[in-house]
Amino acid sequence: xxxxxxxxxxxxxxxxxxxxxxxxxxxxxxxxxxxxxxxxxxxxxxxxxxxxxxxxxxxxxxxxxxxxxxxxxxxxxxxxxxxxxxxxxxxxxxxxxxxxxxxxxxxxxxxxxxxxxxxxxxxxxxxxxxxxxxxxxxxxxxxxxxxxxxxxxx
Amino acid sequence: xxxxxxxxxxxxxxxxxxxxxxxxxxxxxxxxxxxxxxxxxxxxxxxxxxxxxxxxxxxxxxxxxxxxxxxxxxxxxxxxxxxxxxxxxxxxxxxxxxxxxxxxxxxxxxxxxxxxxxxxxxxxxxxxxxxxxxxxxxxxxxxxxxxxxxxxxxxxxxxxxxxxxxxxxxxxxxxxxxxxxxxxxxxxxxxxxxxxxxxxxxxxxxxxxxxxxxxxxxxxxxxxxxxxxxxxxxxxxxxxxxxxxxxxxxxxxxxxxxxxxxxxxxxxxxxxxxxxxxxxxxxxxxxxxxxxxxxxxxxxxxxxxxxxxxxxxxxxxxxxxxxxxxxxxxxxxxxxxxxxxxxxxxxxxxxxxxxxxxxxxxxxxxxxxxxxxxxxxxxxxxxxxxxxxxxxxxxxxxxxxxxxxxxxxxxxxxxxxxxxxxxxxxxxxxxxxxxxxxxxxxxxxxxxxxxxxxxxxxxxxxxxx
Numbered sequence: 145x146x147x148x149x150x151x152x153x154x155x156x157x158x159x160x161x162x163x164x165x166x167x168x169x170x171x172x173x174x175x176x177x178x179x180x181x182x183x184x185x186x187x188x189x190x191x192x193x194x195x196x197x198x199x200x201x202x203x204x205x206x207x208x209x210x211x212x213x214x215x216x217x218x219x220x221x222x223x224x225x226x227x228x229x230x231x232x233x234x235x236x237x238x239x240x241x242x243x244x245x246x247x248x249x250x251x252x253x254x255x256x257x258x259x260x261x262x263x264x265x266x267x268x269x270x271x272x273x274x275x276x277x278x279x280x281x282x283x284x285x286x287x288x289x290x291x292x293x294x295x296x297x298x
Numbered sequence: 299x300x301x302x303x304x305x306x307x308x309x310x311x312x313x314x315x316x317x318x319x320x321x322x323x324x325x326x327x328x329x330x331x332x333x334x335x336x337x338x339x340x341x342x343x344x345x346x347x348x349x350x351x352x353x354x355x356x357x358x359x360x361x362x363x364x365x366x367x368x369x370x371x372x373x374x375x376x377x378x379x380x381x382x383x384x385x386x387x388x389x390x391x392x393x394x395x396x397x398x399x400x401x402x403x404x405x406x407x408x409x410x411x412x413x414x415x416x417x418x419x420x421x422x423x424x425x426x427x428x429x430x431x432x433x434x435x436x437x438x439x440x441x442x443x444x445x446x447x448x449x450x451x452x453x454x455x456x457x458x459x460x461x462x463x464x465x466x467x468x469x470x471x472x473x474x475x476x477x478x479x480x481x482x483x484x485x486x487x488x489x490x491x492x493x494x495x496x497x498x499x500x501x502x503x504x505x506x507x508x509x510x511x512x513x514x515x516x517x518x519x520x521x522x523x524x525x526x527x528x529x530x531x532x533x534x535x536x537x538x539x540x541x542x543x544x545x546x547x548x549x550x551x552x553x554x555x556x557x558x559x560x561x562x563x564x565x566x567x568x569x570x571x572x573x574x575x576x577x578x579x580x581x582x583x584x585x586x587x588x589x590x591x592x593x594x595x596x597x598x599x600x601x602x603x604x605x606x607x608x609x610x611x612x613x614x615x616x617x618x619x620x621x622x623x624x625x626x627x628x629x630x631x632x633x634x635x636x637x638x639x640x641x642x643x644x645x646x647x648x649x650x651x652x653x654x655x656x657x658x659x660x661x662x663x664x665x666x667x668x669x670x671x672x673x674x675x676x677x678x679x680x681x682x683x684x685x686x687x688x689x690x691x692x693x694x695x696x697x698x699x700x701x702x703x704x705x706x707x708x709x710x711x712x713x714x715x716x717x718x719x720x721x722x723x724x725x726x727x728x729x730x731x732x733x734x735x736x737x738x739x740x741x742x743x744x745x746x747x748x749x750x751x752x753x754x755x756x757x758x759x760x761x762x763x
Contacts, residue, residue, distance in 0.1 A: 153505075153508075153738070156508065156737050156738055157507060157508070157511070160508060160511035160512060160515065161511065163511070163515045163519075164398075164401065164511055164514045164515045164518070166515075166519075166662070166663075167405075167514070167515045167516075167517075167518035167519040167522060167664075168401065168514075168518050169662070170518065170519065170522035170523075170526075170662035170664065171404075171405045171408065171518040171519070171521045171522040171525075173522070173526075173662070174521070174522045174523075174525040174526035174660060174662075175405075175408040175409070175412065175521065175522070175525050177526075178412050178417055178418050178525050178526075179412070181417060182412070182415050182417040185417070193421070195421075195424075196416070196417055196419070197415075197416035197417070197419070197477075198415075198416070198417070218436070235452075239424060239425045239429075239452070240424055242429055242453075243424045243425070243428060243429045243432070246429055246432035246433045246435075246436055246475070247432075247433075247436040249444065249447065249449075250449075251449045252449060255448065255449045256448075257448055257449065
């Protein structure tokens, strides 16, 4: 028992030295990997679920949203749609749209309330043709429409 | 101004928090920084919640003046007893600064420099944390109307609001919502976690080599985990911090009085304000602390003091949880996907997915260290007895996480792959700290801020220095 107690601190030190080496390798690997990823962000192409700031898709998307903001008053309800080009791509694009337009309510076109509450419609990479839609502006990367109230529909 | 606001607000909260907490002789400079900042952040969250409930729009002047009015009020109420911090040795850095500190801080620095690039920001910052922060900034309050809309059901409308409120408050001071500077909060949470760990090891008399090696390991491991699993911008760092901040009172390192209860209560309140899973964690922390303080108290304290200690531990989390719960109920925000029928059959998908998650290359096997947590319950000797209250609370939280996976309406594999690594991160730092204390802490030592022995948990005197 006494021997075990004496050996304990030595064993702990050995374990800790190995652990520090393990953590140092992990940190160098992850921080180095992140730095390399950040440096190469301009050449990255990621699915919407993996979008990160600085990659070309996000830069283009931001440009589209900034252009839309200039034509839509704060507090508006904006219906958002984009191409159905893969599992959940539309969903995550809508989340990015909501993040980039926090002063507005961004509603996915698939939401049952969209046609009732929407005042504007943003089509990112997607033109929408509907009698209730009136084109406000062709934007870089998409279209902005005003939604006519239901009573105005033919 | 955006960067200045992100630095200024934590400094203000530290000063306000330090003034609100009664001093405890055993607490060192790092411990004071951790408990003070947590108290300041919790208080700001309460203040902003109160503004929202009273219909008062958030304003920079309210942020700057509110905490100080509260400090004045508390000091007025506490007139007759010393309210300020007792003089302590501010720091033993850099005189005892060692190789482990350099290595651990290098990890922290790597994370802190990368976070503002937004390259290691969690996608959840875009999906809900940052969105809510920006929305609250524009609405000048917690926007329950926005959270209650049918299309907001995907942004966790039922989560507590402390992190978005901190983001909105920073944006209010800065005049605009600027995501890169908000990432400094994540760096701060990680820094406080490391400071809290160092404080616990110092207080428990862990020898210098072990302290240095453990600090190096923790700093590098947390930086690797948080960078690899992109945790910046989310609230998972807050839960991990809350658990480490709860260690001094749970391990009996800050006495057994109301000061210890208040520190535990602030840590529990911080957890409860951070995420929905922080609410049960707050209950487990308070429960473990009360059991510890009632069982291991020095025996000389009367019922009156015991109730004071209990009230100090229970009130802060209640002040956070009750308004949150009221808001969730009033606006119907609770999500039906949060709970479902308990189903053992889900184990067939859950367990392989959990093993797959913990073995993810970007985690480098670090997540498996959480398995040490339940083992702490069985750790023999005085070291094991000392950390048992934490082991109880932490294991209860781990079991709660498992229960949630078994009783969820969400597809098991998807649910585990999208969340389990973050949940394990909550428990990792405090588990490492407690394992080191159990293995290398002086069994009965509680060192004062100046490094001298103070007392043993049962009132004896240890001769360590």
